[in-house]
Amino acid sequence: MWVALVSASIAAALPSTPALPGLDTLHPDRFVRQFLRAAPWTLWLVTVGSAIAFQLTPLITVYWPLPALLLPATVRDRHANAMACHRLYLVRMAMVMVKTVGGLYWGAHPQVRKALGLPAYAPDPQSWRDAALQPIGGPIAPAGRG
Numbered sequence: 486m487w488v489a490l491v492s493a494s495i496a497a498a499l500p501s502t503p504a505l506p507g508l509d510t511l512h513p514d515r516f517v518r519q520f521l522r523a524a525p526w527t528l529w530l531v532t533v534g535s536a537i538a539f540q541l542t543p544l545i546t547v548y549w550p551l552p553a554l555l556l557p558a559t560v561r562d563r564h565a566n567a568m569a570c571h572r573l574y575l576v577r578m579a580m581v582m583v584k585t586v587g588g589l590y591w592g593a594h595p596q597v598r599k600a601l602g603l604p605a606y607a608p609d610p611q612s613w614r615d616a617a618l619q620p621i622g623g624p625i626a627p628a629g630r631g
Contacts, residue, residue, distance in 0.1 A: 487533050488518045493554050494536035495587030498565050498580070500558070506596045508587050516590040535582035542568060542576060 501507035546567035568580040
């Protein structure tokens with residue numbers, strides 16, 4: 486449920502343009518699932534809370550009593566822009582968080598990098614995800630006094 490909510494929010498916040506693919510066509514579900522699974526509880530809470538805020542604030546931004554997911558695309562785009570420019574700091578920051586999480590996936594996606602004339606990233610080695618979260622050479626020894 487949380488993956489779908491965050492995915493819908495970031496896809497609405499970063500839609501496609503004629504020049505660049507957006508998250509509405511790049512299907513960020515797998516990334517969001519991995520992101521939420523690996524995130525510390527504080528980041529998880531802020532990410533999910535920001536997605537909830539994005540879905541529930543059209544009433545105060547574009548004056549539509551619907552979740553952002555159900556808005557027409559043009560109204561949803563106005564809503565995202567209104568959130569980013571809102572006078573209340575917490576509303577703006579919720580939009581910043583939605584865009585930040587979406588931007589992590591968007592900026593690394595091979596189709597986006599190709600459209601920008603950038604080389605694709607190498608596959609993620611996922612080496613930091615080991616059980617002890619230690620560097621590859623093993624634990625770091627405490628620094629001795631010399």
